[in-house]
Amino acid sequence: MNPQSRKRVQLVAVAGVFLAPMLIAFGLHLANWQPTNKRNNGTLIQPPQSVAADAATLPDGAAYHWDDTEFRWTLVVIAGPDCAAVCEGRIAEAEKIWSLMTQKATRLRLAAIGVEATPALREKYPRIEFVRSDSAPLAKLRPTTPDSATAAIVDPAGLLMLRYEAGYDPAGVRQDLSRLIR
Structure with a gap:
């Protein structure tokens, strides 16, 4: 050659x-x-819906703002009708997710909608903010099955980004949050 x-x-x-x-x-x-390990575990809401204008309140009457000035994401547990044992379990899982986020935990807020903020629950789960909200996008995510709960992730700008159906896997929620919070 x-x-x-x-x-x-x-x-x-x-x-x-x-x-x-x-x-x-x-x-x-x-x-x-597409590679499977890059997919969301929750369902992406297309297009993202704003809940920032919602006039949500805390049990003490203070306003709750979905858009966060400290640039924190919000994990919301949404209770269905007559939610008791399942809701408390989902709230406990949300606190566990928060603790597993380690250094990123400061960039995550926890909220519960449709759960009565009894003094016992507030003492047992101090990181959870029990919110009263009439937001239409969040109301659509509320399960109709008794004693069930769904979850959603709201970004720091107050946009509803991901939703999780009743019976969701908390490990998948944590995995999605660890991808979102950098």
């Missing part, structure tokens, strides 16, 4: 090394394949 054809083969080989990953990626895109 003469030097000129050897250089051509080397050029084609180098071009192949750089073009092959792009061709593979294009083929995977055409096949609509």
Whole structure:
């Protein structure tokens, strides 16, 4: 093989090394394949709905603002009708998620809607803010099944981003939050 054809083969080989990953990626895109570990566990709300204008209140009558000036995300537990044991379990799971976030925990708020803020619950779960809200986007997420609860994630700007159906996996919620909070 003469030097000129050897250089051509080397050029084609180098071009192949750089073009092959792009061709593979294009083929995977055409096949609509996505890696499973990059998908959300919750359902993305399209388009995100604003709850920032909602006139939510805390049990003491103070206003609760979904848009947070400290740039914190909010995990909201939304109780269904006659929610008792399941709601308390979901609230306990929310506190556990908060504690597992370690350094990122300061960037996460916890809220519960539709749960009566009894003194016993407020003492047992001090990180939970029991909120009264009439927001239409949040009301749509309220389960109709008795003794059930759903969850949602609200971003720091007050946009409803993700929702989790009744029976959601708290590990999936924590995984989504750890991706969102950097």
